Amino acid sequence: MVLVGAVLVWSAYVRLAHVPAYILPTPAAVLRSLVVDRDLLVPSLAWTTLGALAGFMASAIVGILIAVLLSASAVLRRAFYPYTVFFQTVPIIAIAPMLLFWLGWGLLPVAVCAFIVSVFPVIANTLAGLLSTDPALSDLFRLYDARPIATLWKLRLPSALPNIFTGLRIAAGLAVIGTIVAEFLVGMLIGGVGLGVRIQSAIHESRTELAFAAMLLASLLGLAMFGAVNLAGHLALRRWHASEM
């Protein structure tokens, strides 16, 4: 209902205020562009999806690994955890061109951008989960001389799953943003054809409705990835965690 209302207001405003198309296109124009320009938009969507997925997967795997390592020792944590925050705070605007220099062509610099932007929430949330294991259960595992790997796999990681999924939910959206930003900044230089590139060239050519269409697709991609993580979380937790029951 909210969505329909917003679209109607948008449409009415553009008409009544005689807003030029290159500043704010009507919803109808955007939808038309989706169809008319699909030869440009579909490959763009595919490219961005690949970059975002690659970056997200890397965030998930590396992020969880780093959190597991940090959870093992307070010394390691004090030494390294503060530096992981750099992942979050590094200005991606500056980093993206440098990645281009270091990593060259294609999908890799874009995926690395997505990774840098989305990995910290995975680390922070996973670590919080791993550090809040039930002490009595830890005692129980110690009582039966469980090896550290067994304790990690059978107790600490399952116990941290709700936190891990929280981190992944945040990372999903950020990965898409990181991909788009990287494409926007350097995409054309590295021969990319992602949605970020499409947005930039559309603005250059004053084809605002195409830019909006690409932005819409980017948002939907973010929504889809978020939805997928949400679904995975629901399936994993629905039998036993209050948040999904």
Added chain:
Amino acid sequence: MQGTQSTLTPTGIGIEARGICRAFDNGVVALDGLDLHVAPGEFVSILGPSGCGKSTLLRLIANLDRPQAGTISLTTPDESRRTPGRSDVAYVFQDAHLLPWRKVLDNVALPLELMHVDRSTRLESSRQAIAQVGLADAADRYPNQLSGGMRMRVSLARAMVTRPRLLLLDEPFAALDEITRQRLDEQLRDLWASVGMTVVFVTHSTGEAIFLAQRAVVLSSRPGRIVEDHSIALPAERPASIRGTPEFAREARVIYDALEGGNA
């Protein structure tokens, strides 16, 4: 099912604790030179005011914690001073502490899983332990689908699945209602009567301690020292109705006086 307890039980492990001292980083001295002897197959209850070191003592016996001074050794009747294996000692906590993402069957099988017992054997043992506490129907349920009393019985089954020769319980039934608690006490006593393992049961409840144990050890307030080590003068066969007898009340008086004295 009531059984008589034989005096010589080959299955239980004995405990020999001498001069146990345990202080914590924050300066709290939980135990200061405590001695405790538990014979194989004995059922001992430990009482004392809050914070007197009962739980600390139990953790030390379980080797979950190390004393600063003193020794604790577990002995088997056949060879003294041989350290029994990990599967010989089991611990039941104040709350059930089950793994919420596993079904009851897999929760009870956990100790065997950690000891690398193969799957079919451990599931079979798990089913037996679950049946022993009367929860055969609940084997495929998740902990969140069980009541508090049922979860505690699962915790008990998990402790029994390795056929332990020493069972340590830390106020396991304290969070349950009176009826459930008494029923679980009776079940535990039946279990002990049929298996014959050594049991050390920490409790706040005088009535529970007297109903369950052959011997009640009362600790003073911190640092915990033994103020009373009393053999319960009640018959080996204890039906539920024994709680209402004058003999029971007499024993309660002894323990209660010791608790008051140690709390001064």
